[in-house]
Amino acid sequence: MTDTRSDLLDILTASLGAQQVIRDPDAMESYLVEERRLYRGAALAVVRPGSTEEVALVVRECAKAGVAIVPQGGNTGLVGGGVPYDGIVLSLARLDRIREVDAFNATITVEAGCILKAVQDEAEKVDCLFPLSLASEGSCRIGGNIATNAGGVNVLRYGNTRDLVLGLEVVLADGRIWNGLKGLRKDNMGYDLKNLFVGSEGTLGIVTAAVLTLFPRPKSRTVAFIGCASPHATLDLFDRLRRRTGDQLTAFEFMPRFALEIVLKHAAGAVPPLGGWHEAYALIELSSPDPAIDLRERIEAVLSEALEAGIVEDAVIAASEAQGEALWHLRESLSHVQRLEGGSIKHDVAVPVSKVADFIVTATRACEEALPGVRVCAFGHFGDGNIHFNLSQPVAMEKAAFLAQWERFNRIVHDIVHDMNGSISAEHGVGLIKRDELVLYKDPVALDLMRTLKSALDPQNILNPGKVLTLEAELPPAL
Numbered sequence: 001m002t003d004t005r006s007d008l009l010d011i012l013t014a015s016l017g018a019q020q021v022i023r024d025p026d027a028m029e030s031y032l033v034e035e036r037r038l039y040r041g042a043a044l045a046v047v048r049p050g051s052t053e054e055v056a057l058v059v060r061e062c063a064k065a066g067v068a069i070v071p072q073g074g075n076t077g078l079v080g081g082g083v084p085y086d087g088i089v090l091s092l093a094r095l096d097r098i099r100e101v102d103a104f105n106a107t108i109t110v111e112a113g114c115i116l117k118a119v120q121d122e123a124e125k126v127d128c129l130f131p132l133s134l135a136s137e138g139s140c141r142i143g144g145n146i147a148t149n150a151g152g153v154n155v156l157r158y159g160n161t162r163d164l165v166l167g168l169e170v171v172l173a174d175g176r177i178w179n180g181l182k183g184l185r186k187d188n189m190g191y192d193l194k195n196l197f198v199g200s201e202g203t204l205g206i207v208t209a210a211v212l213t214l215f216p217r218p219k220s221r222t223v224a225f226i227g228c229a230s231p232h233a234t235l236d237l238f239d240r241l242r243r244r245t246g247d248q249l250t251a252f253e254f255m256p257r258f259a260l261e262i263v264l265k266h267a268a269g270a271v272p273p274l275g276g277w278h279e280a281y282a283l284i285e286l287s288s289p290d291p292a293i294d295l296r297e298r299i300e301a302v303l304s305e306a307l308e309a310g311i312v313e314d315a316v317i318a319a320s321e322a323q324g325e326a327l328w329h330l331r332e333s334l335s336h337v338q339r340l341e342g343g344s345i346k347h348d349v350a351v352p353v354s355k356v357a358d359f360i361v362t363a364t365r366a367c368e369e370a371l372p373g374v375r376v377c378a379f380g381h382f383g384d385g386n387i388h389f390n391l392s393q394p395v396a397m398e399k400a401a402f403l404a405q406w407e408r409f410n411r412i413v414h415d416i417v418h419d420m421n422g423s424i425s426a427e428h429g430v431g432l433i434k435r436d437e438l439v440l441y442k443d444p445v446a447l448d449l450m451r452t453l454k455s456a457l458d459p460q461n462i463l464n465p466g467k468v469l470t471l472e473a474e475l476p477p478a479l
C-alpha cells in the first residue's frame, strides 16, 4: 500500500475510531461479494461513518488521497454496483435514524442506512403506508433503494422510488453537503437536482438522508388469480381492470404456464389455484383506504364480463387474507424455484404496456428458435411493462454450456426490447453487469450527457468508478 493510502486509513481510524475502519479480511468478506456471487471485489478497508458530517469527512479525505469510494447499503443489489475493485467501501449502515415523521404533510425523513422494512413499520405507526416493497425489504437500505431507483410490486399504483422521494441530503465528491431535505410537492426553484442522484448508483454523490412521501394505509384488500388464454388476453384483462378500478388496482403480475408448473413442483405449501391449466396467469390485487368498499364485487363485475368475452378462462378470488397470501406465495416463490431448474439467463426489461404481450410472444419465439428446448420463464410486473424475461436451461444441457450463451441471448432479447422502444434495465440498475450493454442501447447523446454530468460532479472520478459508465481512462480490471 502506498504511503498516501495507508496515511488515509490512519486518518480515518483516528477520526472515526478503529472499530469503524475495518481492515481484517474476514470481517470485510461480506462487503466484497454480491448477492448472486457473480462478482468478488477487493478493498483497502470498509469504513462505517455514523453521521452525515462523518461521511463528508471520509469523502474529503478520500478526495485528497485520490482513493475511490464505493457506497454500500444492504448489499442486496443484483448488478454488481456495490462491489469494490479498489479503494474503500463506505457503509451507510450506521446512519439509521428516523429523523422526522410529519403525518399531516404525509412525509417521513430518514437516514440512508435505515432498513426499508423499518421505514414501512414507522409509517404504519401513524396509520400511513410507505409503499416501496421488495422481497429484500428486510435487509436493503433506503440509500440503496434511492441509488438504484428500486421498483417492486407496488409500482403500478405508487410509482418507483423516484416518485416517492421529495427531498435528499447528499455528500458530494468534494465533501460538501447538499441539504435538499424539503418535503414539498411543488418546488420550481431551478433544476430538479434530487432526480440526478436517484438511480445514479453511487456515481454522482453519497445519499445520506431523504424525505419520503407517505400514503393513506389500505384498509381493504382483495387478491385474485386468473387464468387467461394468452399474454394478449391478459393485456386485454389489464386494460379492462384499469379502466374500471382506476388506482384501486395496486398490482397486476404475470406468470406463464411454465412458471406455475415449477412453482407447484418445488415451492413448499404451493397449492394449484385453479382446476385446469392455462397459457397465461395474472395475479391481481385491489386495495383501498376505505374499509367499507366492496372490492370483491368490483373484481367480480369485471371478471364476469371478461369471461363472457372469452378473455378470461377461469379465476379465483381470495375468500380470506390467508388465501390472498397463498396466492401471492405462488408469485413470490418464482425466483427461488427457478434456481432448482438449473442455470438461468436473466433479463430485466421494460416495454410500453401496450407492447408487453407482443414482447413476451416475440421474444419467447425468438429464444425457442435460437435454442430448441430452452424454457422461457417470462414473468413479472406486467401492469407497468416490466418483465423478468428469464430462460431456464434445456433439461438435457450442461449448465455451463447454457450459461456460456448469455451474450447471445442478451443480443436476441435486448434487440427486441430496443425495437419496441423499451429499456434493457427496468429495475436493479446498470452496475457492472449491464454497463457495456448500455453503450449498445442508450442514445449516444444521452450517454454523452451522462459522462458530462459525471465529470462535472465527480471530476476526480472517485465515486464508484467504473460502474454504470466508463470514462475513457478508467476501465476496472475484470473481477
Ligand code: FAD
Binding pocket: 035, 070, 071, 072, 073, 074, 075, 076, 077, 078, 080, 081, 082, 092, 112, 133, 134, 135, 136, 139, 140, 141, 142, 143, 144, 145, 146, 147, 148, 149, 150, 151, 152, 153, 201, 202, 203, 205, 206, 207, 208, 427, 428, 431, 464, 467
Ligand atoms: P446496495 O446493494 O448496497 O447498493 C446498490 C447500489 O447503490 C450500489 O451501486 C451502491 O454503490 C449504491 N448505493 C448504496 N447506498 C448508497 C447511498 N447511500 N448513496 C449512494 N449510492 C448508494 N430491486 C428492485 O428494484 N425491485 C425488486 O423487486 C427487487 N427485488 C429483490 C429481491 C431480492 C431477493 C434481492 C436480493 C434483491 C432485490 N432487488 C430488487 C435488488 C435490491 O434489493 C435493490 O436494488 C435495493 O434497492 C438495493 O438496496 P441496498 O441497500 O441493498 O443497496
